Amino acid sequence: MNKERINQIKDQIRTIMREITSMGEEPPEFIQDLLIQLIEKSQSQIQELRQPNEQAAQSSNIPPGQLGTTPSHDAQLLWVLAGQQPQAFISYLRNYPTPGTQQLLNNPSQLNATIEQLQQMMPQGQPPTVGGIPHADLNSSNVWGANYDPQSGKMKVRFQGGSIYEYDGVPENIFRAFIKGNASAKTKGKNQHGEWWVGKNPSLGAALNQYIKAGGFNYRKLR
Secondary structure, three states, X not given: OHHHHHHHHHHHHHHHHHHHHOOOOOOOHHHHHHHHHHHHHHHHHHHHHXXXXXXXXXXXXXXXXXXXXXXXXXXXXXXXXOOOOHHHHHHHHHHOOOHHHHHHHOOHHHXXXXXXXXXXXXXXXXXXXXXXXXXXXXXXOOEEEEEEEOOOOEEEEEEOOXXXXXXXXXXHHHHHHHHOOOOOOOOOEEEOOEEEOOOOOOOHHHHHHHHHHOOOOOEEEOO
């Protein structure tokens, strides 16, 4: 019965996440705050439902914390920023030093367990597409998404504010470096769409500056 209720709670979170991503826009900050509160409340409910299993595990000498461990608030936010990508998530853990993130990096088994739990809580779905431009895998405070035509070398970038720019003659390797965010942020700050810090890597905003803007490609505003 407890397992069935836990699955229902997880399904509710997945449904809400799908509805938010289908909007095609990064949710405003107050919606993100409400979502975090909902996740924390759901985690508390799941933890209570798992209490009997944890007590049984303790009596069976299973190491404490292996069942029902709740990812930290920092871990949840970094998972969202990473677009639910494990490698990007681990990279953020390395360059966003807090006691919690360092503890994860120093404990591979706990790190793997945390990633598995985050994948269950906030599974990665199909990215929304607006005007033929898919949302980037990484969440960015600046770039919403981009598409690329390897035959013409034309690249369209949709920014968080909704404006769309087209760039000419972009080599495919440059586009791939950009869309993977292969650059480190040189400043820190936050806005309604996200947060960045010095050394944040991967970073779509930093990659846009390093590979596209500094590349001197001809561009035009489409919207």
